[in-house]
Amino acid sequence: MSGRTKATKLSREERVSNFDEIQKTFTPIQATIEASRCLMCEDPPCNKGCPAGIDIRSFVRKIRFNNLWGGVRVLREANAFSGACARVCPTDALCEELCRSTVLTEPINIGALQRFLTDFDRDQGGRARSQVPACDRKVAVVGGGPAGLAAAKELATSGYSATVFEALPQLGGAMTSAIPSFKLPQDVVETEIDLIRETGVQFKLDSPLSDGRTLDDLFDQGYEAVFVAVGLQRPFCLGLEGEDLEGVYSAVDLLAQVNGLQPSKEVKVGRNVVVIGGGSVAMTVACSALRVGSERTTVVCLEAPDEMPAFAEDVELAWEEGVEFLTRARPLRFLNDGKSNVAGVEGVRIKWKEPGKFVPENALNVEGSGFTLPCDTVIVAIGQGPDDNAIKQFEGLETNVRGYLLVDEQTLMTSRPGVFAGGDILHNPISRTVVQAVAYGKQAARSIHEYLNQTDE
Ligand SMILES: Cc1cc2nc3c(=O)[nH]c(=O)nc-3n(C[C@H](O)[C@H](O)[C@H](O)COP(=O)(O)OP(=O)(O)OC[C@H]3O[C@@H](n4cnc5c(N)ncnc54)[C@H](O)[C@@H]3O)c2cc1C
Ligand code: SF4
Known part of the structure; x- marks a missing residue:
């Protein structure tokens, strides 16, 4: 069985100076080759891994037999955001995870095939859909x-x-x-x-x-x-001393700003950035900080790499782009520069009281493991409520x-x-x-x- 076809990615150098999309779409040949690897299982396990209920086998088959509009129809009917999901779904924990359990050595690249079809639809200007007359309800x-x-x-x-x-x-x-x-x-x-x-x-x-x-x-x-x-x-705060210093921001504000929207507080990213958090939002923030001028970005999080809640693909992207990690660590306070600007993060390494329970209440400070990370910007990315x-x-x-x-x-x-x-x-x-x-x-x-x-x- 031939290996999985991977979409071409921009190199690190091509990526970090701009916000261009990292992955490229499949060419028609790549899509056909990848679709041809599908075993067309009788009771396809991949379908059970898609929360939106996409009939994956059906659209992959349509690519294989060059019925691209048929494939687009399968996707659009099941998932109004099939183009967005093709890019952001954690496929290795969803549809592709279940495909992995077949005799294939590597799962079908379902996300990339889905993207190929939705990009085809977009590039052709989309086809007019049939409208159902609205009732008065x-x-x-x-x-x-x-x-x-x-x-x-x-x-x-x-x-x-x-x-x-x-x-x-x-x-x-x-x-x-x-x-x-x-x-x-x-x-x-x-x-x-x-x-x-x-x-x-x-x-x-x-x-x-x-x-x-x-x-x-x-x-x-x-x-x-x-x-x-x-x-x-509402972004969560850490509630630590110094969190109100100039240069300490929430993930939501940085991301709104890079998306061209109005943040609640204007974000000025400096050269040396610390991101607090181990989820996918923290990874996205760290990669965004690199793109807006940070020379060094360090993620500080409670979890070790294999414990982080971030999707594996997001951690990999951050790693590839040169983000540094200080894991099993927690900030204790933010230091100032003698005025009102943030100048560093003081923290401590942790270990888990009870193994396998990766929550702040279960973290125990390790005596004598204190550290200080100098920085000019801190971005708190610990979730929203x-x-x-x-x-x-x-x-x-x-x-x-x-x-x-x-x-x-x-x-x-x-x-x-x-x-x-x-x-x-x-x-x-x-x-x-x-x-x-x-x-x-x-x-x-x-x-x-x-x-x-x-x-x-
Ligand atoms: C930085 C970041 C990265 C992410 N990355 C991924 C990813 O890679 N993959 C993935 O699958 N998911 C990702 N997610 C998660 C995903 O975006 C969310 O799970 C999803 O958007 C939730 O959808 P929703 O419709 O419930 O809420 P939202 O997307 O938050 O939409 C809610 C909408 O309601 C509006 N609203 C709020 N209050 C009111 C009100 N009172 N009246 C009217 N409108 C109101 C808001 O303005 C907003 O437009 C990410 C999230 C973040 C923050
Ligand atoms: S990529 Fe997402 S939307 Fe598409 S089949 Fe997999 S889980 Fe469903």
Whole structure:
């Protein structure tokens, strides 16, 4: 069996001076060769690894037999963001992980084949999709990220009049505001949003659900059901001494700025950057810092390399680009330069009290292992939580103590009948990824359809 075909990547030197996409799309020959490796399993395991329910065997087969439009149709019907997912899905933990369990030595490069088809569609200008005439039953979607947009598309193609209320002036959620273009170019997201627009979905931008527009208002305006998909907008802080110094920023602000959006605080990246965190966001931030002028970027995180929560591919990219790592370490305070600017990170190495439990509460400082890392910029990338304002807006909906929404796992209905929720804002999502958000959007649309039909009876 021949080996896996890999997409060409830009070299380190080509990458770190700009935000150009790192991976190139397959050529038609590469795509055909890779599709021809597929064993066309009777009960394809890869399909079970795709949260969005893409029939992978079917689109790979269509590439093999040069039915590219047929393949595009399979993808677009199952996943409104199949071009974005082709680039950002942690495939080695999803579809390709299950493909690995077959007799193939290496799994089929599903992400790259999916990208080949969606790029083909985009480059051909997309084909007009059939529109379903909207009925007069109105459904509101709050939040225009992948969960909200995927739900709106499903609802519109099932004949509902779906309106998305988005707080910001642009759609796309974290795909637009946080994932930089070296991973996900904006035109890919824009093309997919345009396809959703073609289905008849209405968009209301700069329209937050807020004190001025409540869930009650939406029902009063004739919306019969609401899907809440507001994501996580509040960056977590460490709560350490010196965190308010000049030069200490949140990941969200740096990423908004590199994506051309307005950060809450203007970020000035210096030459010597420390990134705190071991997740994929921290890796993305570290690679972004290199692209905006940092000469040395060091990731400081609690976990050892094989314990980090980041997707393996993101760690590899950061490593390849020259990011340095100080692992099993935690910051204790940020030092100043005698004025109000950050000048260093003081920290300590850690070990785990209980093996295999990689959470801050389980970390034990190792005596005598203190260190000081001089730096001029610190970026805190330790995750996000629900926006305090959002919690007030959803007054009446049941949340956990930290403000994440609680839903029925089967229906995604919240504690209020007719109000559904999905995506990152859930208390216990299966995972916080774009493809999982799409899956929640599809699940919510199905439940809303059933709910509205039940309420008719
Ligand atoms: C830096 C970064 C890198 C990531 N990298 C990857 C990756 O490589 N692969 C991957 O699969 N996933 C990645 N993710 C995770 C992924 O982007 C999220 O899991 C996904 O976007 C969640 O979708 P969502 O629709 O639930 O929320 P979001 O994408 O956050 O969208 C929520 C939307 O709701 C809007 N909103 C908020 N409050 C209101 C309100 N009151 N009224 C109206 N609108 C409101 C927001 O403005 C936003 O547009 C990354 C995330 C980040 C932050
Ligand atoms: S959407 Fe993601 S998980 Fe699903 S088949 Fe495509 S790359 Fe795999």
